[in-house]
Amino acid sequence: MRNIFILSIIFFTNTLLNAQNSINISADNIKKNLSYLASDELKGRKPGTTEDSLTASFIRLKLTEYGTTPIFDKGFQRFYVVTDIKPGKRNILKINGVAAKINENYSPASFSSSDSLESNAVFAGYGFDINQDSVKWKDYDSVDVKNKWVIIIQGKPAGNGNKTISGNSKDRTKVLTAKDKGAKGILLIHEKTEQKNLPSGTFDKTVSDAGIPVFYISWAYAEIILKENNIDLNTIKSNSSKEHKSVSAQLKTTVLGVTDIIQVKETTYNIVTQIEGSDPVLKNEYIVIGGHYDHLGIGGKESGSRMPDTIAVHNGADDNASGIAGLMELAKAFSSSPNKLKRTLIFVAFSGEEMGLLGSKQFVKEPPVPLKSIKAMFNFDMIGRMKTENPKLSIGGTGTSAETDSIINLFDKDLPFKISKSTEGYGPSDHASFYKNDIPVFAFTSGVHDDYHTPFDDIEKINFDQEANILKFSYSLINCIANLDKPLQFKEAGSKEDNPVRSYKVTLGIIPDVVGSTENGLAVDGVKKGSPAEGGGIKKGDVITSMNGLPVTNIYDYMTRLNTLTKGQVIDVEVLRDGKKEILKVKL
Secondary structure, X not given: OHHHHHHHHHHHHHHXXXXXXXXXXXXXXXXXXXXXHOOHHHOOOOOOOHHHHHHHHHHHHHXXXXXXXXXXXXXXXXXXXXXXXXXXXXXXXXXXXXXXXXXXXXXXXOOOOOOEEEEEEEEEOOOOEEEEOOEEEEOOOOOOOOOOEEEEEOOOOOOOOOHHHHHOOOHXXXXXXXXXXXXXXXXXXXXXXXXXXXXXXXXXXXXXXXXXXXXXXXXXXXXXXXXXXXXXXXXXXXXXXXXXXXXXXXXXXXXXXXXXXXXEEXXXXXXXXXXXXXXXXXXXXXXXXXXXXXOOOOEOOXXXXXXXXXXXXXXXXXXXXXXXXXXXXXXXXXXXXXXXXXXXXEEEEEOOHHHOOHHHHHHHHOOOOOHHHEEEEEEEOOOOOOOOOOOEEEEEOOOOEOOHHHHHHXXXXXXXXXXXXXXXXXXXXXXXXXXXXXXXXXXXEOXXXXXXXXXXXXXXXXXXXXXXXXXXXXXHHHHHHHOOOOOOOEOOXXXXXXXXXXOOOOOOOEEXXXXXXXXXXXXXXEEOOOOHHHHHOOOOOOEEEEEOOEEOOOHHHHHHHHOOOOOOOEEEEEEEEOOEEEEEEEEO
């Protein structure tokens, strides 16, 4: 059957190869569009900004100008993103009735809930509760923290490189541990003793909060609080660097805290248009051609910039103005071709990719056509910086259909670059959202470079001639697949799991909602075949609310729970399914 399939497209393939030089793709037109997308005027195309809207309108204008038909609301698929976390006006911290100064003595954590608590305080050292991998450090054994404020030192002791301790040192992990012990509020002592500035309320790209009030307090302010309880903070820090010794104490201190956290939500857009297929039956099958248009704005902390201390426009000429200029050029080429395709092409410029594939997740969550009718997805992300020496185009997802590899091989003839293939369907770009939904994917990139996610990813470094060559090759490949008598047959190729949980000793085998768009639980975006999750009955669409009786509200909770589990262990996983609770037994 495979030989018959190959023979059936050889003639069609040769025709396309002979006509490749006549394909209506222009390096000059790519440059013209890319120049605007990567201009300082658009200030790095951060989702939710005025410049984001300008970019979306420009892409929509060009796609319609080139002959494609808008779908959704005149070409716009609207959705909301959290763009920032800000402290409200109601934040209060009083120690023994004396008000502390915000931004000097304390600041609210960005992942704090908006809440209030008045209670006694407990000091719990570094806030560890570890008994694994030969490490035993139990800061809660001698204290009762139920319904109280807990004061914890941020981070880990100086010079301690133990991986188990490091894995338990993150702020959210410590807060979750204290919460499991019954704490109702947390004061995290800022570990930078010489630094006056407290951590800013920077959004960490996860919308779910800790569920209890959390403040950072300065080292100097913590010294005053603990000194009144005959505890020397610097001595504890010094001794903890030498030995894993718990230093916990009930305090005479009373704390009144009110946290007020505001999530700033803004509108952003996927831009979606189509070219309808010519075959009366196959036009109801679809090929998606996509790429993300958003970037990092002007950078800064938690922006994703590799130079987080530099505030400057991150133009993202390669990442991913190159992909969007390419997408528009393909739309122009297919619209102007006299040879109409059998299947319908859907062009999508995604927003929110840099914030966690938000645009593509929104698209597959609320698609304009049934997901099962989408037969392939082509993703273009960073196709503008092909090297002059040893030029190479990387294509990911070549193992996601039974036919992909053979088709690519037929078109890999006399190209001005080499093709490097990766079979895996999962990757850190928008094609992952389609692969998770059993859709064959093609992920095109010319590779990462030193300017990636810095202010130096500018237009003068784009190789326009080679980008045009990439698009001509892509055009032929898309043309072939859109005209096949039978669609590509999906194959699972590698894990569908996200990176954050790959390094853990055990895994459920789910695809978690990393961004945390579901309240009071972790949404399951997919389940890997043969995994513990599948064996235990967990399904795509479930919301995990607890593991072994301990709450799970977001990806951070989930990773912390995983870190305490062992292979072969049987655990209870509570899920919400269609609004009803179910408890499933899962063997890891």
